[in-house]
Amino acid sequence: MTSDGFHLDVGDGHAIWVAPWGNPDGVPVVFLHGGPGSGCAPSARGLFDAARCRVIFIDQRGAGRSLPARARHANTTQHLIEDIERVRQYLKIERWLVVGGSWGATLGLAYAQAHPSRVTGLGLRAVFLGTRAELVWALDTALAAFHPALHQALYAPLTEDERRAPLTAIWQRILDPDPAVHTATVRAFYRAERALSELHPAQPGPDTDHLPASPFLEAHYFLNDCFLPPDSLLQSAASLAGIPGILVQARLDLLCPPVMSHRLAALWPDSEIRMVEAAGHSVGHEQVFAALRQAVSDLTA
Structure with missing residues (x-):
């Protein structure tokens, strides 16, 4: 174990990075990063009161400092759920608060x-329920409407056959081992997603x-549809009964629009939505960050 974290062997050739932080005797919290694949950013510590909380940051399989980097074998939602439980048991934590945004909200649910x-x-911030319909909205409908040039760049290489299922084709191109196939699509996909994440996206840098x-x-x-059965997170919302939840939702989030938070809250009476006006998807937006920090404070009071 190092001073700021350690690798935990979770089997299948994976060792995930676990970084405890804050007060060892504080309220236990687990933080789940987005992506999938983003890894925990140091800035996430600002969401928590170090004197009040014992926060466990986990880099999921293939992400951040976990090993092997980018590994996709034995890497499914069920594997990640089992990893979270393994960390909880290893650290002898009985129960904990779950905090996450976007994909982190999906995994948390x-x-x-x-x-x-x-x-x-x-x-939870920016509820994403892991469905194909949400991805079609964000990466086709919203992208075409709000960033048509980026939509054109992402979709232009697709063949006529690929356009029958364009998102499937885009993801297959990204996963193609040939750099001549995946490189341009990876860059176009990354730029598109970044643009959808921010109200004022920065101009992309040189390749x-x-x-x-x-x-x-x-x-x-x-x-693989996030390795979840269709609509499973909504269909299983009743299992959250008795668990308090705060859903931080930006009004102008183009990746995870407010309708998804409202659909979840309608089936989860113990939750509340806290809307942040004039903000987009990014947790880096000052008001979104502050709202999530307040949510954590209220849930650990």
């Missing part, structure tokens, strides 16, 4: 529904030899 007795509450890691794991998960 899936974990809580699988292990409701281990969850004291859920602080480099380095490719971002997250599109590969996202393509792996999205091609």
